[in-house]
Amino acid sequence: MQVKFLGAAREVTGSCFVLASGNSRFAVDCGMHQGAQEVEQRNHNMDIYDAPSLDFMLLTHAHIDHCGLLPALVKAGFKGRIYCTLPTVDLLEIMLRDSAHIQEMEAEWASKKKARHGRFNKEVPLYTGLDVDRTLSLVNAVEYNEEFAPCEGVSVLYKDAGHILGSAIIEIRAGLNDSGQAKLVFSGDLGRPNQLLMRDPSRSEVADFLFLESTYGNRDHKDEDQSREELLQAIDYSYQSGEKVIIPAFALERTQEVLYSLYLLHQEGRLPRDMPLFLDSPLAIRATQVFSKHYRYFDAQTREIFQSGKDPLSLPNLRLAQSAQDSMNINSYNGPAIIISASGMANAGRIKHHLRHNIWKKGASIVFVGFQAQGTTGRKIVDGAESIRILGEELAVKARVFTINGFSAHAGQSQILKWVSGFYNPEMKIFLVHGEYENQSALAEKIREQLGYEVHIPEYLEECFLKPDRGYDARKPAREKQKEVNWDYVISELDEKINSLRLHEADLSAMSPEDQLKLRDDLLDLSSGISRVIAGIDSRDNSR
Ligand SMILES: [Zn+2]
Ligand SMILES: [Zn+2]
Numbered sequence: 001m002q003v004k005f006l007g008a009a010r011e012v013t014g015s016c017f018v019l020a021s022g023n024s025r026f027a028v029d030c031g032m033h034q035g036a037q038e039v040e041q042r043n044h045n046m047d048i049y050d051a052p053s054l055d056f057m058l059l060t061h062a063h064i065d066h067c068g069l070l071p072a073l074v075k076a077g078f079k080g081r082i083y084c085t086l087p088t089v090d091l092l093e094i095m096l097r098d099s100a101h102i103q104e105m106e107a108e109w110a111s112k113k114k115a116r117h118g119r120f121n122k123e124v125p126l127y128t129g130l131d132v133d134r135t136l137s138l139v140n141a142v143e144y145n146e147e148f149a150p151c152e153g154v155s156v157l158y159k160d161a162g163h164i165l166g167s168a169i170i171e172i173r174a175g176l177n178d179s180g181q182a183k184l185v186f187s188g189d190l191g192r193p194n195q196l197l198m199r200d201p202s203r204s205e206v207a208d209f210l211f212l213e214s215t216y217g218n219r220d221h222k223d224e225d226q227s228r229e230e231l232l233q234a235i236d237y238s239y240q241s242g243e244k245v246i247i248p249a250f251a252l253e254r255t256q257e258v259l260y261s262l263y264l265l266h267q268e269g270r271l272p273r274d275m276p277l278f279l280d281s282p283l284a285i286r287a288t289q290v291f292s293k294h295y296r297y298f299d300a301q302t303r304e305i306f307q308s309g310k311d312p313l314s315l316p317n318l319r320l321a322q323s324a325q326d327s328m329n330i331n332s333y334n335g336p337a338i339i340i341s342a343s344g345m346a347n348a349g350r351i352k353h354h355l356r357h358n359i360w361k362k363g364a365s366i367v368f369v370g371f372q373a374q375g376t377t378g379r380k381i382v383d384g385a386e387s388i389r390i391l392g393e394e395l396a397v398k399a400r401v402f403t404i405n406g407f408s409a410h411a412g413q414s415q416i417l418k419w420v421s422g423f424y425n426p427e428m429k430i431f432l433v434h435g436e437y438e439n440q441s442a443l444a445e446k447i448r449e450q451l452g453y454e455v456h457i458p459e460y461l462e463e464c465f466l467k468p469d470r471g472y473d474a475r476k477p478a479r480e481k482q483k484e485v486n487w488d489y490v491i492s493e494l495d496e497k498i499n500s501l502r503l504h505e506a507d508l509s510a511m512s513p514e515d516q517l518k519l520r521d522d523l524l525d526l527s528s529g530i531s532r533v534i535a536g537i538d539s540r541d542n543s544r
Contacts, residue, residue: 001176001466008434009460012215013065021174024151026056028186032068036375041486052077056150059084060188061167062091068099071131086141087166087294094286096132159202162191163409164253165291176468182208189213190411196260199299203422208470214435217443220412227406228261234365234402239272239336241363248351250344251284253409254370256291263312278330280321280341280350288313331357345376356390364399369407427470430455
């Protein structure tokens with residue numbers, strides 16, 4: 001059997017593992033690549049998935065970094081069945097429709113931008129609503145803990161991963177070659193024990209090969225109660241100063257967990273009664289409805305609240321902002337308020353507008369409740385940027401920044417180790433996926449030290465041939481395939497900046513002589529930087 005890592009290899013997005021066993025070829029997840037431009041460029045390289053030859057798809061859960069490329073795969077010729085749990089079916093629909101809408105808007109925006117530069121060929125969206133319709137027609141719901149056979153020679157079992165509603169650990173039994181079967185376990189995104197709403201992650205006990213997520217491989221989370229206290233601190237701080245609390249949150253799961261936390265604070269009488277709570281994300285509003293519909297999948301405590309007729313995902317001062325106009329109205333609301341909006345890493349969506357209106361205000365707070373990937377706006381703010389560019393404007397960061405990691409839907413380091421300690425076959429091989437390399441290395445070290453397993457950290461596009469003795473041969477990808485810089489993007493970004501500089505020429509001339517000299521020197525420095533790059537290219541050309 002052969003496994004190819006088409007994403008979530010030394011990074012947290014783009015989960016996709018393609019398996020080939022006997023005559024069948026199938027995949028676990030098909031997520032969108034998110035973050036730096038070079039990484040997102042991979043979303044447009046669908047050829048390497050060889051979609052028509054994939055027989056079926058096993059989906060762990062409905063987060064976009066696990067399912068977001070499914071419609072692109074279908075567009076590229078995938079016709080097999082997509083297996084996932086019942087709640088995932090509902091969540092998948094709203095996530096993919098939202099994603100298609102974003103793709104269509106972005107393509108339209110890019111086409112307009114190109115037209116302004118005199119290029120009139122239209123940008124094609126990665127996929128559209130029609131591709132989503134076709135994708136949803138391929139979906140097959142499965143129950144937790146009921147084994148099924150998607151094709152001859154392969155059997156599959158879904159177990160609750162306790163990460164988000166409907167999330168799964170996937171166990172696969174398949175033939176390695178003529179000499180028998182192997183059991184592969186994909187942890188998917190692994191939940192945090194005692195997480196609000198969710199049941200604890202199920203245990204797996206035996207595997208020949210374990211594909212283990214490692215998002216928080218290097219650290220533990222604070223506990224949930226402490227995180228709730230921190231959230232309250234942020235709220236009190238901004239309430240006293242009459243400003244707003246901005247919470248960038250993933251629409252799916254994190255939003256509901258924050259709502260639940262606020263519900264608990266409200267029940268304890270600790271939330272200011274005259275501080276409205278805005279949920280400004282149509283996607284998060286819909287996801288919350290799906291959560292309430294499938295409450296039987298939650299832990300005992302949550303089920304009890306629902307069964308008693310109460311809704312722990314709703315508060316008396318909760319206001320839902322559906323339309324763009326509703327969203328804009330929030331900005332003209334005077335006085336303290338809490339605003340939950342997406343995206344969770346602040347690099348897209350309505351949250352950008354709320355940051356633009358509030359990040360420069362002393363007394364406001366920005367509360368991060370989820371993982372911030374490299375290259376995102378959220379990561380820059382968390383890393384302490386003094387100013388940040390949002391919607392074309394450079395803004396000073398004066399709001400207080402809170403990073404609360406106790407709400408995470410991922411297991412922390414000790415929790416991952418504890419989960420892995422539930423396996424009892426010492427020959428098992430572990431492949432670490434879904435984590436940044438530094439975090440993965442830290443986790444690999446701990447696993448080797450404490451549990452004695454052999455650990456491998458595959459690269460993007462690496463292929464591993466799994467052998468019956470639980471060994472494997474790894475084939476590293478060709479170097480040039482690994483990083484593809486989108487030069488067209490880089491150069492047109494520079495172009496755009498020069499153009500806007502030209503538009504500001506009159507403003508420059510109107511500045512004080514000192515300011516003009518300083519800016520001139522800054523620009524000449526940049527210009528000589530570009531000259532150095534060009535000289536570097538020329539000297540390579542000449543040496544050929
Ligand atoms: Zn996830
Ligand atoms: Zn994930």
